[in-house]
Amino acid sequence: MMVPTVFYFAVFLTSCFFVSAHNSAERLYNDLLRNYTKGVRPGVESNRSLNLDIFLTISTLLNINAVEEVMSVNGFFYILWRDERLVWNKTEYDGHSSIMIDPSLLWTPRILLVNPARRFQIFGTYSSEIRVEFDGLMIWTTGDLIETNCNINIRNYPFDIQTCDISIAPFGYLETEVNQSSSFMVQFDMFPHGNGEWELVQTNTADWYLSGYKFSNFTLQYKRKYQFVLTTIIVPILILNVMSLVVFRIPPNCGERISFAVTVFLSYIVYLTIIVDNIPKTSSPMSLLSLYLIAKVSMSACITMATVFIVQISVKSPNTPVPGRIVFLMSMSSKRRTARSKVEDPAENTQDDAKRIKTKSDRAEIIANVDRETESSLTTGCHNLGSKEPTWEEVAIYFDTILFFFFLFVMLLFTVMLFTFVCANA
Numbered sequence: 001m002m003v004p005t006v007f008y009f010a011v012f013l014t015s016c017f018f019v020s021a022h023n024s025a026e027r028l029y030n031d032l033l034r035n036y037t038k039g040v041r042p043g044v045e046s047n048r049s050l051n052l053d054i055f056l057t058i059s060t061l062l063n064i065n066a067v068e069e070v071m072s073v074n075g076f077f078y079i080l081w082r083d084e085r086l087v088w089n090k091t092e093y094d095g096h097s098s099i100m101i102d103p104s105l106l107w108t109p110r111i112l113l114v115n116p117a118r119r120f121q122i123f124g125t126y127s128s129e130i131r132v133e134f135d136g137l138m139i140w141t142t143g144d145l146i147e148t149n150c151n152i153n154i155r156n157y158p159f160d161i162q163t164c165d166i167s168i169a170p171f172g173y174l175e176t177e178v179n180q181s182s183s184f185m186v187q188f189d190m191f192p193h194g195n196g197e198w199e200l201v202q203t204n205t206a207d208w209y210l211s212g213y214k215f216s217n218f219t220l221q222y223k224r225k226y227q228f229v230l231t232t233i234i235v236p237i238l239i240l241n242v243m244s245l246v247v248f249r250i251p252p253n254c255g256e257r258i259s260f261a262v263t264v265f266l267s268y269i270v271y272l273t274i275i276v277d278n279i280p281k282t283s284s285p286m287s288l289l290s291l292y293l294i295a296k297v298s299m300s301a302c303i304t305m306a307t308v309f310i311v312q313i314s315v316k317s318p319n320t321p322v323p324g325r326i327v328f329l330m331s332m333s334s335k336r337r338t339a340r341s342k343v344e345d346p347a348e349n350t351q352d353d354a355k356r357i358k359t360k361s362d363r364a365e366i367i368a369n370v371d372r373e374t375e376s377s378l379t380t381g382c383h384n385l386g387s388k389e390p391t392w393e394e395v396a397i398y399f400d401t402i403l404f405f406f407f408l409f410v411m412l413l414f415t416v417m418l419f420t421f422v423c424a425n426a
């Protein structure tokens with residue numbers, strides 16, 4: 001019967017060990033808390049300012065709501081301080097070097113969120129027990145949803161960078177009583193630092209003071225992942241730009257032109273609505289993209305009106321004579337073309353010259369020329385009519401071409417301006 005004896009002996013030894021360990025931990029716990037007054041902060045007796053080391057770890061970025069100007073992150077604070085009342089001699093307590101104590105039994109710093117998005121928040125609801133080391137070091141972790149107010153600057157949307165602050169302070173204590181130092185926890189690199197829409201580019205900490213109180217800012221800088229907006233909004237708008245000019249290539253007497261122009265106009269309005277829904281309603285610098293869209297909506301409205309005008313002249317009765325001034329304009333451009341094509345290629349047919357004005361420089365030259373010559377002809381009263389009377393349809397085609405290049409120029413100008421401003425501010 002050797003085995004049972006050994007077994008009972010082992011059981012006896014183990015239980016002795018556990019009872020004694022349990023006893024010493026319990027004794028330590030009771031001894032520490034016996035004379036402890038949790039309402040008095042550590043360091044009051046020695047008349048010193050309590051140093052808090054606060055480390056913030058952002059575990060997830062939930063959202064940056066540009067419309068409500070709110071940043072929501074999940075994060076936890078890792079707070080360290082020393083409480084000289086909670087020290088003990090390890091050897092007197094079976095070598096216990098630390099003990100976990102519920103935060104409701106000890107003094108804990110009340111960390112206030114100073115710039116909340118909704119209501120004031122004191123961290124500590126979701127917190128660990130406090131690890132108390134034998135030398136009085138206290139280690140406390142508390143995590144929560146942090147929603148802060150954040151000034152959204154949408155000027156460069158969608159190439160924008162947003163800077164949001166998490167501003168905290170030990171609630172009520174002056175700097176001479178509780179002095180916190182703040183930093184981001186760098187070793188927690190395992191957490192993703194962004195989400196599908198935003199990417200964390202920089203973190204920073206800064207302190208500021210207000211009548212004896214010390215505040216700490218944790219600054220997060222997020223960059224928008226613009227690829228989605230680029231492909232779903234900007235590329236379609238650029239395509240729409242081209243579409244809006246195609247209207248001048250539809251035959252002038254075709255009434256469908258007007259519905260085409262109106263459709264393009266409405267498409268711009270749709271995109272403007274989408275963008276306005278995604279940006280703050282009261283932003284002082286307006287988004288360059290929405291200004292661009294407003295310019296495009298105006299341009300599209302002008303194109304629609306110009307189209308109506310051209311359709312109107314193209315269906316004029318052939319009995320109505322074409323005014324001399326228009327005939328003069330047309331003959332000027334066609335003469336120039338004829339002269340030039342004769343020099344370049346004498347065999348070339350010059351009947352549809354207006355249609356052949358292809359390059360921008362050509363157009364600019366012709367307009368400049370026409371302006372000059374109209375002026376001189378008006379002052380002298382000399383009407384240099386072409387050899388044959390143009391029909392109204394030819395007049396319409398002539399205006400189509402001029403307007404096509406005019407609006408092409410305006411569109412390119414706006415687009416280049418948009419990208420210049422965005423790049424200059426990026």
Ligand SMILES: *[C@@H]1O[C@H](CO)[C@@H](O)[C@H](O)[C@H]1NC(C)=O
Pocket residue numbers: 031032034035
């Ligand atoms: C608690 O205070 C009592 C009397 O004030 C004292 O006798 C005792 O030693 C103190 N206990 C500890 C653990 O400091």
Ligand SMILES: *[C@@H]1O[C@H](CO)[C@@H](O)[C@H](O)[C@H]1NC(C)=O
Pocket residue numbers: 047
């Ligand atoms: C604490 O220290 C300050 C100056 O450092 C002194 O004015 C004050 O009287 C001290 N208070 C106590 C309770 O010792």
Ligand SMILES: *[C@@H]1O[C@H](CO)[C@@H](O)[C@H](O)[C@H]1NC(C)=O
Pocket residue numbers: 089090091092
């Ligand atoms: C801790 O207690 C042991 C035994 O009571 C003693 O020998 C030792 O000097 C103490 N250590 C300190 C740091 O007080």
Ligand SMILES: *[C@@H]1O[C@H](CO)[C@@H](O)[C@H](O)[C@H]1NC(C)=O
Pocket residue numbers: 115165167206207208217
């Ligand atoms: C800290 O953050 C607040 C709130 O965003 C801001 O008003 C203040 O200027 C910031 N201070 C510093 C020093 O960054």
Ligand SMILES: *[C@@H]1O[C@H](CO)[C@@H](O)[C@H](O)[C@H]1NC(C)=O
Pocket residue numbers: 049175176179180181
């Ligand atoms: C608070 O701590 C900072 C350094 O962490 C120090 O420069 C400053 O003087 C301290 N303030 C007080 C009132 O002790």
